[in-house]
Amino acid sequence: xxxxxxxxxxxxxxxxxxxxxxxxxxxxxxxxxxxxxxxxxxxxxxxxxxxxxxxxxxxxxxxxxxxxxxxxxxxxxxxxxxxxxxxxxxxxxxxxxxxxxxxxxxxxxxxxxxxxxxxxxxxxxxxxxxxxxxxxxxxxxxxxxxxxxxxxxxxxxxxxxxxxxxxxxxxxxxxxxxxxxxxxxxxxxxxxxxxxxxxxxxxxxxxxxxxxxxxxxxxxxxxxxxxxxxxxxxxxxxxxxxxxxxxxxxxxxxxxxxxxxxxxxxxxxxxxxxxxxxxxxxxxxxxxxxxxxxxxxxxxxxxxxxxxxxxxxxxxxxxxxxxxxxxxxx
Ligand SMILES: O=C(N[C@@H](O)C(=O)O)c1ccccc1
Numbered sequence: 204x205x206x207x208x209x210x211x212x213x214x215x216x217x218x219x220x221x222x223x224x225x226x227x228x229x230x231x232x233x234x235x236x237x238x239x240x241x242x243x244x245x246x247x248x249x250x251x252x253x254x255x256x257x258x259x260x261x262x263x264x265x266x267x268x269x270x271x272x273x274x275x276x277x278x279x280x281x282x283x284x285x286x287x288x289x290x291x292x293x294x295x296x297x298x299x300x301x302x303x304x305x306x307x308x309x310x311x312x313x314x315x316x317x318x319x320x321x322x323x324x325x326x327x328x329x330x331x332x333x334x335x336x337x338x339x340x341x342x343x344x345x346x347x348x349x350x351x352x353x354x355x356x357x358x359x360x361x362x363x364x365x366x367x368x369x370x371x372x373x374x375x376x377x378x379x380x381x382x383x384x385x386x387x388x389x390x391x392x393x394x395x396x397x398x399x400x401x402x403x404x405x406x407x408x409x410x411x412x413x414x415x416x417x418x419x420x421x422x423x424x425x426x427x428x429x430x431x432x433x434x435x436x437x438x439x440x441x442x443x444x445x446x447x448x449x450x451x452x453x454x455x456x457x458x459x460x461x462x463x464x465x466x467x468x469x470x471x472x473x474x475x476x477x478x479x480x481x482x483x484x485x486x487x488x489x490x491x492x493x494x495x496x497x498x499x500x501x502x503x504x505x506x507x508x509x510x511x512x513x514x515x516x517x518x519x520x521x522x523x524x525x526x527x528x529x530x531x532x533x
């Protein structure tokens with residue numbers, strides 16, 4: 204008998220989490236400095252067709268902030284809740300990232316703000332960028348900002364802004380506006396402006412920022428220092444929408460992405476593992492029994508597990524690469 208190790212493939216760990224996490228719409232996932240999974244969700248609030256008026260103003264302030272803990276720190280192996288925080292401060296959570304001091308940087312599309320929040324359970328707001336509930340597109344207003352990336356070396360933070368803007372803004376660690384980039388540049392692929400820069404990630408080993416340019420169904424990467432366009436990854440398999448991207452924390456050059464429902468180009472909704480250098484799709488994956496409905500964020504933990512948060516099915520799915528051995532009779 205000879206064993207052949209099939210090249211790796213992600214499979215859902217269907218027994219994860221061991222018990223229900225009582226999640227609302229899951230909007231963001233992050234890896235914290237203890238290598239735990241952080242889930243950012245909307246509790247009993249929902250982003251629906253009537254959540255905003257046509258000036259992008261949030262219409263449900265009377266609901267008050269979400270009373271459930273919107274930020275859950277979860278053990279990646281069992282799915283048990285280790286810490287719960289973020290009560291009574293968010294209206295429509297969106298993106299989340301943890302910095303090296305384990306502070307949370309989050310965006311809230313109803314507040315049109317980026318908030319730096321302590322992770323000690325006291326929910327201290329250490330910094331607030333943007334004016335609460337006031338959309339805009341100048342140096343201190345966002346319009347439904349979607350995500351934040353922190354450059355641990357320089358401390359600079361990058362904000363993808365947003366549903367009703369089309370730019371990436373760079374701030375210093377203490378919140379000073381430094382620069383921004385969006386449409387327009389020499390490269391022809393940059394002449395098409397962003398259409399919902401929906402998720403962004405810093406590639407520390409490459410010093411680049413990559414963006415999920417959602418409605419353009421593409422990933423674009425830029426020099427973090429200058430905003431200069433580096434490359435675009437656009438695949439037929441994505442269909443029309445790329446919702447989120449993440450980068451392997453071990454820096455092995457793997458980009459993880461999830462695509463979304465596209466009426467114009469219906470394709471399977473899946474997770475993707477992409478080789479940053481070759482742009483090859485190395486693997487695709489989806490839940491065993493159910494389908495993804497609206498996979499909204501994706502994160503990989505240090506042990507190689509990949510987590511996907513689904514805003515429609517209010518669930519987080521875990522995937523691992525159990526290499527399957529195929530026994531070949533000689
Ligand atoms: O994209 C949308 N939502 C998701 O991304 C999300 O929930 O973050 C959306 C857009 C318009 C109306 C309602 C929802």
